[in-house]
Amino acid sequence: MSTVPPSAPLLYVTQLSKAFRGVQALHEYALSLQPYTLLGVIGPNGAGKTTLFNILTGVVTPDRGRIVFDGRDLTGAAPDAICRAGIARTFQNIRLFRRMSVLDNVKVALQARQSSHFFTAVLRPPRFYAQERMLSERAMALLATLGLDAHTNLQADALPYGLQRRLEIAMALATEPKLLLLDEPAAGMNPTEADALMHLIVHLRDALKLTIILIEHNMRVVMGICERVQVLNYGQLIAEGTPEEVQNDLRVLQAYLGANTR
Amino acid sequence: MRRWSGWLLALVILALAGALQITLNDYYQRVLAVIAINIILAVSLNLTNGFTGDFSLGHAAFMAIGAYTSAVLTLPVRTKAVVLPELPRWLGQLEVPFVLALAFGALLAALVALLVGTPVLRLRGHYLSVATLGLMVIVQVVALNWQPITRGARGINGLPPFTTLLWAYGLMVLTVAVIWRLVNSPFGRDMIAVREDELAAACRGVRVFRTRLLAFVISAAFASVAGGLWAHLITAITPASFSFLLTFNVVAMVVIGGMGSISGSIAGAVLLSVLPELLRRVETSLALGGQPLYGLSQVVIALLMLAVMIFRPGGLFGRSELPDLLTRLRRPSAAPLANPRTSSSS
Amino acid sequence: MLTPTYLAQQLVNALNLGSLYALVAIGLTMVYGILRLINFAHGDMMTLGAYLALGIIALLALPVELALVLPMLLVAGVGLLVERLAYRPLRGAPEVAMLITSLAISSLIQNGATMTLTAQPRPVRLPSQLAQRIAIGELSLAVMDLVIVALALALMVALGVFVKRTTIGIAMRACSENLRAAQLMGVDVNRVIAIAFAISAGLAGVAGVLWSGKFGLVDPFMGFVPGLKAFVAAVIGGIGSIPGAVLGGYLLGFAEVLFVAFAPPGLSGYRDAFVFALLLIVLLVRPAGLLGQREVNRA
Ligand SMILES: Nc1ncnc2c1ncn2[C@@H]1O[C@H](COP(=O)(O)OP(=O)(O)O)[C@@H](O)[C@H]1O
Ligand SMILES: [Mg+2]
Numbered sequence: 076m077s078t079v080p081p082s083a084p085l086l087y088v089t090q091l092s093k094a095f096r097g098v099q100a101l102h103e104y105a106l107s108l109q110p111y112t113l114l115g116v117i118g119p120n121g122a123g124k125t126t127l128f129n130i131l132t133g134v135v136t137p138d139r140g141r142i143v144f145d146g147r148d149l150t151g152a153a154p155d156a157i158c159r160a161g162i163a164r165t166f167q168n169i170r171l172f173r174r175m176s177v178l179d180n181v182k183v184a185l186q187a188r189q190s191s192h193f194f195t196a197v198l199r200p201p202r203f204y205a206q207e208r209m210l211s212e213r214a215m216a217l218l219a220t221l222g223l224d225a226h227t228n229l230q231a232d233a234l235p236y237g238l239q240r241r242l243e244i245a246m247a248l249a250t251e252p253k254l255l256l257l258d259e260p261a262a263g264m265n266p267t268e269a270d271a272l273m274h275l276i277v278h279l280r281d282a283l284k285l286t287i288i289l290i291e292h293n294m295r296v297v298m299g300i301c302e303r304v305q306v307l308n309y310g311q312l313i314a315e316g317t318p319e320e321v322q323n324d325l326r327v328l329q330a331y332l333g334a335n336t337r
Numbered sequence: 338m339r340r341w342s343g344w345l346l347a348l349v350i351l352a353l354a355g356a357l358q359i360t361l362n363d364y365y366q367r368v369l370a371v372i373a374i375n376i377i378l379a380v381s382l383n384l385t386n387g388f389t390g391d392f393s394l395g396h397a398a399f400m401a402i403g404a405y406t407s408a409v410l411t412l413p414v415r416t417k418a419v420v421l422p423e424l425p426r427w428l429g430q431l432e433v434p435f436v437l438a439l440a441f442g443a444l445l446a447a448l449v450a451l452l453v454g455t456p457v458l459r460l461r462g463h464y465l466s467v468a469t470l471g472l473m474v475i476v477q478v479v480a481l482n483w484q485p486i487t488r489g490a491r492g493i494n495g496l497p498p499f500t501t502l503l504w505a506y507g508l509m510v511l512t513v514a515v516i517w518r519l520v521n522s523p524f525g526r527d528m529i530a531v532r533e534d535e536l537a538a539a540c541r542g543v544r545v546f547r548t549r550l551l552a553f554v555i556s557a558a559f560a561s562v563a564g565g566l567w568a569h570l571i572t573a574i575t576p577a578s579f580s581f582l583l584t585f586n587v588v589a590m591v592v593i594g595g596m597g598s599i600s601g602s603i604a605g606a607v608l609l610s611v612l613p614e615l616l617r618r619v620e621t622s623l624a625l626g627g628q629p630l631y632g633l634s635q636v637v638i639a640l641l642m643l644a645v646m647i648f649r650p651g652g653l654f655g656r657s658e659l660p661d662l663l664t665r666l667r668r669p670s671a672a673p674l675a676n677p678r679t680s681s682s683s
Numbered sequence: 684m685l686t687p688t689y690l691a692q693q694l695v696n697a698l699n700l701g702s703l704y705a706l707v708a709i710g711l712t713m714v715y716g717i718l719r720l721i722n723f724a725h726g727d728m729m730t731l732g733a734y735l736a737l738g739i740i741a742l743l744a745l746p747v748e749l750a751l752v753l754p755m756l757l758v759a760g761v762g763l764l765v766e767r768l769a770y771r772p773l774r775g776a777p778e779v780a781m782l783i784t785s786l787a788i789s790s791l792i793q794n795g796a797t798m799t800l801t802a803q804p805r806p807v808r809l810p811s812q813l814a815q816r817i818a819i820g821e822l823s824l825a826v827m828d829l830v831i832v833a834l835a836l837a838l839m840v841a842l843g844v845f846v847k848r849t850t851i852g853i854a855m856r857a858c859s860e861n862l863r864a865a866q867l868m869g870v871d872v873n874r875v876i877a878i879a880f881a882i883s884a885g886l887a888g889v890a891g892v893l894w895s896g897k898f899g900l901v902d903p904f905m906g907f908v909p910g911l912k913a914f915v916a917a918v919i920g921g922i923g924s925i926p927g928a929v930l931g932g933y934l935l936g937f938a939e940v941l942f943v944a945f946a947p948p949g950l951s952g953y954r955d956a957f958v959f960a961l962l963l964i965v966l967l968v969r970p971a972g973l974l975g976q977r978e979v980n981r982a
Contacts, residue, residue, distance in 0.1 A: 187542025456967035471959030632797035
């Protein structure tokens with residue numbers, strides 16, 4: 076698909092480890108991710124996939140390890156700084172600003188890159204209204220891309236479940252990321268919805284020149300769209316490679332059959 | 338059209354205040370001024386407690402800062418020589434116009450809020466509530482002990498009665514306008530986002546700590562202005578004036594009106610300013626064993642608050658504003674629309 | 684000034700104050716641990732206890748022992764009642780709802796007392812057994828001082844045994860660790876919360892009786908500031924941790940007494956300001972307290 080020549084990795088992670096009260100949620104995780112890759116991360120429940128995202132986005136501090144993104148060391152940085160550095164995520168258990176409108180949800184994410192001044196907000200020179208209008212237009216455009224433009228004034232928690240997941244993606248995109256982390260974005264969707272979403276993800280990657288890490292339970296989906304796949308089990312990276320390589324890995328089969336997942 | 342309606346409303350209020358200032362008798366002028374001051378207090382407290390979701394209990398402390406600052410700065414030099422003879426020389430010879438004194442008090446309160454907010458607002462949970470109540474105790478203790486400036490327990494009396502209806506309603510309009518605009522701006526969206534989900538907000542790039550601090554500092558500054566107005570309305574202040582009772586009543590206004598609604602805070606402030614006036618008559622006439630029932634109006638307010646929490650946790654207004662409610666009345670729709678909060682109306 | 688007797692006297696004062704703070708802080712920390720509620724009405728349970736003791740001694744002329752035990756039980760009952768009527772309907776509501784409710788209850792108690800009993804402080808005349816002084820060398824102690832420390836320690840030991848050894852105590856600790864998980868494991872959460880409120884209020888009730896005995900006055904607002912200070916103690920020790928509350932209580936007692944005893948003369952009036960400045964410093968330097976745990980994000 077993409078024929079980008081090998082260059083410096085966009086994300087370079089070494090020896091990432093995290094334990095919660097003795098549970099080793101992630102152990103010595105490593106990754107070197109080239110720009111514009113779509114990497115799938117799979118593994119049974121509790122394998123440490125979400126923990127990986129939590130560490131990458133500063134939500135959880137790792138016990139050990141280093142995160143270098145786009146040439147900057149982001150180890151231990153705060154979530155908002157990481158977001159502004161260009162890593163955005165969605166949450167497996169949806170986290171929207173529930174009592175704000177769909178439009179305002181996106182605006183919050185958009186305005187993180189805009190400088191606002193107290194006196195502009197209070198005195199309201201014409202510039203203020205221009206900025207607000209621009210923000211609305213960009214938010215509307217993004218919502219349209221994700222097929223949410225019919226619901227902009229709805230309160231976020233009034234959206235149907237599948238659309239809430241799409242809103243999460245819209246908000247992540249609104250922060251203008253270079254790297255997008257999607258945590259089971261198709262969970263709870265029926266196969267048709269899930270397929271549509273996966274097409275959209277591939278389309279977004281190409282259109283916005285994104286690098287994406289996708290956590291997904293469904294092997295078939297991951298195998299269909301990802302260039303590279305990593306498999307986690309009990310916090311350990313047990314396999315890594317192209318979908319074909321991973322599919323035929325004995326340890327992966329064991330992990331999946333042993334855990335008896337789908 | 339809506340952009341003008343705010344200005345029009347402000348003009349009408351000011352004209353009314355000016356007219357009533359000439360015609361009304363002292364008692365009603367005082368009640369009306371207290372209403373304006375309470376609106377300033379409630380609307381400013383709502384910025385933290387309602388919009389940002391940090392439950393501050395510091396309004397009495399910030400009022401005290403405003404009241405004492407304004408008292409010390411505006412007292413005529415000759416009165417100062419008698420009332421506060423131990424004042425440092427430069428302060429003793431200073432006599433500052435009312436507005437400047439209020440502005441300076443606001444600045445000082447903002448500074449104190451910055452100092453308290455910096456350690457506390459980095460933490461999750463309701464530490465701010467305790468820390469701000471602690472601040473109230475600290476401020477009271479300082480007012481009691483810093484004799485040369487505050488005259489200790491005797492307090493300062495004989496303040497110039499600067500607080501006319503025009504001043505009170507002028508500053509009330511200013512407060513409501515500033516906070517309304519702030520809430521309906523990127524800052525306000527950040528605040529609400531922080532309230533809804535702090536972690537998710539951080540993951541969308543919101544500078545959570547800075548947002549919380551901004552709300553707290555602005556809120557403190559306006560509370561201080563209200564304190565200055567109040568001092569020059571009553572014309573006498575003591576450390577005991579700025580007790581928990583004061584904070585509690587402002588909290589009640591915000592909670593009963595609806596946390597996260599400016600209209601609600603205004604309604605709550607009006608309601609809880611008028612209610613004690615009415616109940617005061619009951620307190621004194623419904624004497625139990627010859628004793629007036631002091632405390633009755635506070636008991637009623639507390640019960641009202643308990644009832645609101647159980648039966649109508651959103652308060653009178655929920656998170657809606659009056660203009661939205663009016664539009665919705667005219668055009669009822671089935672879907673649960675969000676508040677058109679950010680339509681940039683002023 | 685710095686005679687051994689003076690120092691010993693200060694030590695006794697610190698132990699007294701620390702015991703009282705510890706008793707009050709335990710209740711705050713228990714309820715906070717389970718519900719994340721800062722119970723602003725907790726100090727007012729002290730007030731209730733003090734008034735009840737006053738009534739029992741003055742009006743009913745009952746023996747002193749009963750003036751300690753009865754208020755404890757009655758205030759525990761009030762705690763139970765308040766939980767049932769005001770807090771339980773809010774289960775599942777945002778945390779702030781309970782905080783607001785606790786403010787309202789505090790106001791209700793303070794002003795209810797003002798309305799029915801007037802705001803006039805009432806003197807407490809200690810029964811002669813307690814007012815007696817005993818001399819140890821040059822040091823003269825009131826029996827009351829000994830009673831405070833001994834009773835506080837006894838109650839803390841009893842609570843320790845309750846929490847460690849009884850089923851409901853263990854369930855309580857489980858709820859404090861993780862309320863949801865405890866519920867899933869079949870713990871009757873409502874019952875645990877009710878009992879936590881009862882114990883918490885009961886301890887504050889006794890503390891109030893002792894406080895009024897020590898300082899000699901009862902008024903409708905007497906419990907408010909001690910209640911807040913007990914929160915400071917709980918934060919110092921690590922909020923949510925019962926041993927932390929005890930440790931924090933005694934540390935705060937000592938810090939406060941040291942401040943009054945050794946601060947320059949003009950500053951001793953700033954005692955309460957010192958305590959809350961201490962809170963700000965602790966929150967800045969070590970917000971999890973000495974024995975507490977940091978809260979972890981869950982995404
Ligand atoms: N904040 C946390 N506190 C305690 N344990 C956690 C926390 N987050 C994750 N865990 C534990 O870490 C392990 C990995 O969880 P997670 O990363 O969510 O797995 P996955 O997303 O692959 O299903 C699990 O055992 C989980 O219970
Ligand atoms: Mg997961």
